[in-house]
């Protein structure tokens with residue numbers, strides 16, 4: 216089983232989240248994770264076609280996915296959408312931004328809508344919102360309380376080896392495992 220993680224990252228924070236997602240994927244036996252940075256150049260469309268799942272990741276820039284991920288989305292129209300090559304693949308998403316909220320939902324909505332246009336099957340987070348009660352803390356999984364996908368937050372004055380928080384990276388790993396487990400459930404017996 217192959218899970219591709221297609222992401223963009225201007226300064227490395229979202230890349231760190233992508234790595235955490237990949238680690239979660241690899242925890243599920245028999246599942247390979249392939250990290251694909253859209254900025255790295257020519258896209259291996261065949262590898263994406265071979266993938267059982269594609270997880271999309273982007274920093275939230277201006278309340279949107281980054282221009283580079285959007286370019287990948289547009290390029291996929293000819294490469295994949297025109298023949299619905301990704302139909303019934305599992306899809307999921309994550310986004311990282313500087314503010315706690317930062318309008319991240321708009322990025323996840325864009326990814327989910329894109330996946331729907333490709334006939335993919337979107338997997339969200341089955342986690343209760345963290346840090347939402349008197350006994351909660353920022354160490355909770357899903358501390359930013361998202362369901363459509365993973366939201367992470369990186370302090371704008373700190374490097375990717377310090378931020379986002381460990382709880383965000385753990386939430387990203389959780390999504391990776393969940394996607395890999397979902398792929399396994401869809402495998403023929």
Ligand SMILES: Cc1cc2nc3c(=O)[nH]c(=O)nc-3n(C[C@H](O)[C@H](O)[C@H](O)COP(=O)(O)O)c2cc1C
Nearest residue numbers: 224225226227228229274276277278312313314317
């Ligand atoms: C052009 C630009 C636009 C940004 N817009 C937002 C935004 O809308 N909301 C937000 O919370 N942070 C915003 N930020 C902050 C980034 O989301 C934040 O620094 C993030 O960690 C960058 O991830 P990266 O290191 O993977 O590029 C913006 C940063 C840049 C450079």
